[in-house]
Amino acid sequence: MRTIFKMTLLIATISTLTGCSKETKLSLPAIFSDNMVIQQNSNIAIWGKATPGTEITISGSWDKSATAAAGEDSTWQAELATTEAGGPYELSFSSPDTTLTIKNVMLGEVWLASGQSNMEMPLKGWPPNDTILNSAQTIANSDNEAIRMFTVARNMSSEPLENVAGTWTQANPENSGNFSATAYFFARKLNEELNVPIGIIHSSWGGTPIEAWIGSKELTENEDFSDIIKDLEKLAPQAEAYDRWLATNESVNILPTAGNKEPYKDLDAFDEFCSDPATNTANWPSVTLPTTIEQTEIGEMDGIVWFRKDIEIPKTWEGQELILSLGPIDDMDVTYLNGKKIGGTEVEGFWQKVRYYTVPEELTKPGSATIAVKVMDHQGGGGIYGEPDQMKIHPKGNDADAIALNGDWKYNVVGQIAGSKLYLFDPSTNAYESRPELSVQLSSHTPTVLYNAMIAPIVPYTIKGAIWYQGETNVGRANQYMDLKSALINNWRTDFKNPEMPFYYVQLAPWNYNDVEGISSANLREAQRRSLSIPNTGMAVTLDIGNVDNIHPANKTDVGKRLALWALTKNYGKNIAFSGPTPDDFKALERKIIITFTNTFDGLEINSDVPNQFEVAGDDGKFFPANATIRGQQVIVSSPKVNQPAYVRYAYKNGAEASLFNGAGLPAPSFTSEETIND
Numbered sequence: 125m126r127t128i129f130k131m132t133l134l135i136a137t138i139s140t141l142t143g144c145s146k147e148t149k150l151s152l153p154a155i156f157s158d159n160m161v162i163q164q165n166s167n168i169a170i171w172g173k174a175t176p177g178t179e180i181t182i183s184g185s186w187d188k189s190a191t192a193a194a195g196e197d198s199t200w201q202a203e204l205a206t207t208e209a210g211g212p213y214e215l216s217f218s219s220p221d222t223t224l225t226i227k228n229v230m231l232g233e234v235w236l237a238s239g240q241s242n243m244e245m246p247l248k249g250w251p252p253n254d255t256i257l258n259s260a261q262t263i264a265n266s267d268n269e270a271i272r273m274f275t276v277a278r279n280m281s282s283e284p285l286e287n288v289a290g291t292w293t294q295a296n297p298e299n300s301g302n303f304s305a306t307a308y309f310f311a312r313k314l315n316e317e318l319n320v321p322i323g324i325i326h327s328s329w330g331g332t333p334i335e336a337w338i339g340s341k342e343l344t345e346n347e348d349f350s351d352i353i354k355d356l357e358k359l360a361p362q363a364e365a366y367d368r369w370l371a372t373n374e375s376v377n378i379l380p381t382a383g384n385k386e387p388y389k390d391l392d393a394f395d396e397f398c399s400d401p402a403t404n405t406a407n408w409p410s411v412t413l414p415t416t417i418e419q420t421e422i423g424e425m426d427g428i429v430w431f432r433k434d435i436e437i438p439k440t441w442e443g444q445e446l447i448l449s450l451g452p453i454d455d456m457d458v459t460y461l462n463g464k465k466i467g468g469t470e471v472e473g474f475w476q477k478v479r480y481y482t483v484p485e486e487l488t489k490p491g492s493a494t495i496a497v498k499v500m501d502h503q504g505g506g507g508i509y510g511e512p513d514q515m516k517i518h519p520k521g522n523d524a525d526a527i528a529l530n531g532d533w534k535y536n537v538v539g540q541i542a543g544s545k546l547y548l549f550d551p552s553t554n555a556y557e558s559r560p561e562l563s564v565q566l567s568s569h570t571p572t573v574l575y576n577a578m579i580a581p582i583v584p585y586t587i588k589g590a591i592w593y594q595g596e597t598n599v600g601r602a603n604q605y606m607d608l609k610s611a612l613i614n615n616w617r618t619d620f621k622n623p624e625m626p627f628y629y630v631q632l633a634p635w636n637y638n639d640v641e642g643i644s645s646a647n648l649r650e651a652q653r654r655s656l657s658i659p660n661t662g663m664a665v666t667l668d669i670g671n672v673d674n675i676h677p678a679n680k681t682d683v684g685k686r687l688a689l690w691a692l693t694k695n696y697g698k699n700i701a702f703s704g705p706t707p708d709d710f711k712a713l714e715r716k717i718i719i720t721f722t723n724t725f726d727g728l729e730i731n732s733d734v735p736n737q738f739e740v741a742g743d744d745g746k747f748f749p750a751n752a753t754i755r756g757q758q759v760i761v762s763s764p765k766v767n768q769p770a771y772v773r774y775a776y777k778n779g780a781e782a783s784l785f786n787g788a789g790l791p792a793p794s795f796t797s798e799e800t801i802n803d
Contacts, residue, residue, distance in 0.1 A: 162586065271294070428498060437488065444488050
């Protein structure tokens with residue numbers, strides 16, 4: 125995968141003045157753009173670039189102004205006072221020869237939303253398998269100029285970048301489908317309760333581990349990551365050379381926009397050349413399919429790869445309709461037979477869908493035939509990755525005579541994603557083979573690379589706090605996760621110059637993790653629960669709204685709402701129930717353990733429709749199902765199989781479902797009273 129990707133600074137509205145002897149080259153990062161929301165009642169950080177020595181005046185139409193001067197490195201920064209929520213306003217930046225004006229600015233509350241796929245998952249969902257509850261209705265009713273979101277384009281870098289790609293967008297039926305669903309419902313709840321504009325800076329990437337979102341300084345202090353951080357420091361000169369080479373290739377923008385919601389649809393990536401049976405592929409390397417791109421010599425890369433295979437169509441098939449089966453393809457594809465398109469899946473969200481394409485009768489001719497598949501992988505793992513017996517071609521209704529398609533295929537890399545752009549490599553000149561070598565191949569899993577590209581460039585934008593939905597990728601590393609969670613929170617609080625910055629996160633929802641009775645994700649959930657010891661943090665519990673068969677549960681409405689309850693209570697003075705019952709004390713007595721809870725809000729309740737989730741164990745650590753009885757703010761737990769219980773745990777399975785709630789209907793988190801977590 126790519127390394128550093130330096131994006132052009134966004135310039136808002138420019139009016140050039142005459143008579144100046146020196147060009148000031150005043151510019152702003154993308155985060156300062158039309159429709160932005162800035163933090164009310166604060167001294168907000170504003171920055172940009174200009175010719176060294178340039179004097180800049182910043183003026184807000186709410187009657188506040190500030191000045192700054194560009195330093196020797198061309199950067200400038202200032203603090204600008206804001207007033208109470210309202211707008212729309214204008215924000216102007218003036219130098220001797222240039223004025224930049226940002227329009228439709230709102231003063232309100234600004235939050236950062238980050239994490240992996242459950243935060244990234246858009247309001248429109250990823251159909252057909254990963255959908256959002258009431259998605260169509262929510263999008264249709266989303267028109268609200270007081271809710272705005274800046275979505276940071278996925279990107280990675282071996283060292284901190286200065287800018288990101290993205291724009292501030294107002295909530296409405298045209299735009300909201302691309303908003304993070306969790307972040308949108310969080311913003312909507314805040315807006316309903318506070319009646320002020322809400323701005324969300326959304327920076328997330330599916331399938332990523334927490335260490336990718338932490339700065340190198342913090343990770344260097346962790347012995348598990350210090351070596352890779354040192355390697356990344358040595359990579360910088362190579363990365364610069366790679367970026368220079370990358371920029372010499374043609375590129376297209378792949379960020380969805382109002383005018384191009386499906387940027388991969390009908391995207392020409394040398395389709396005619398790569399699907400033509402006459403194209404000489406002798407110098408194309410070979411790969412054994414099915415597999416993921418990441419398991420081949422290509423390695424960690426998001427982009428476009430062509431796969432080709434020659435077969436012999438029997439004479440007995442002539443004139444028959446054929447079925448071409450390729451298994452699932454991650455993420456998208458277009459498939460050709462002898463240069464003729466016979467099918468494709470060119471929109472996101474169908475990475476689990478098995479591809480069945482029909483070959484029309486008129487294309488079925490005996491003799492040599494070429495199957496060509498354009499695979500478009502826009503994030504995470506990618507490729508033709510199913511089971512070998514899923515790859516075959518046969519006459520319709522007669523798969524007994526099928527020709528197996530698994531095995532050797534030719535391939536060629538013709539595109540690579542870097543930030544908001546897809547760079548294209550001409551296969552007729554083997555352009556990809558001329559790329560500079562990198563001693564470390566980056567991926568979205570590489571420590572610190574997402575912090576460098578997707579957090580550092582928006583620092584120190586003034587925010588109220590952060591919400592976080594991540595952890596699935598770190599399952600199996602619970603003890604390490606607690607250290608990393610603390611490092612991330614401290615890192616971000618330092619960078620955003622807010623040592624007490626609120627940080628609210630989501631405890632993982634139930635999912636099978638290939639073993640519904642296992643405890644790997646329960647351990648990670650316990651690490652998340654114990655992270656509540658970090659000041660000014662809060663946790664939204666989702667044990668009652670998960671889907672054991674889908675890692676992307678559909679109910680994001682309650683996830684966003686539960687995160688908002690923490691903020692409304694802790695940061696905005698609302699007197700409401702904000703958390704489920706939280707275990708505060710464990711007392712082991714003869715034949716029973718007494719658990720005392722806080723945040724009971726009108727009492728405790730056990731849902732009798734859900735199997736009891738309590739277990740107890742003796743000193744041997746062997747757990748048995750237990751009976752649970754409520755007494756005020758306590759739950760008394762016992763089992764006839766454990767005479768001297770030492771430990772108690774609740775909902776401690778990968779697929780566990782909530783049974784314990786408080787009077788406000790909020791679920792308790794999964795937990796264990798064991799002193800240490802056994803990964």
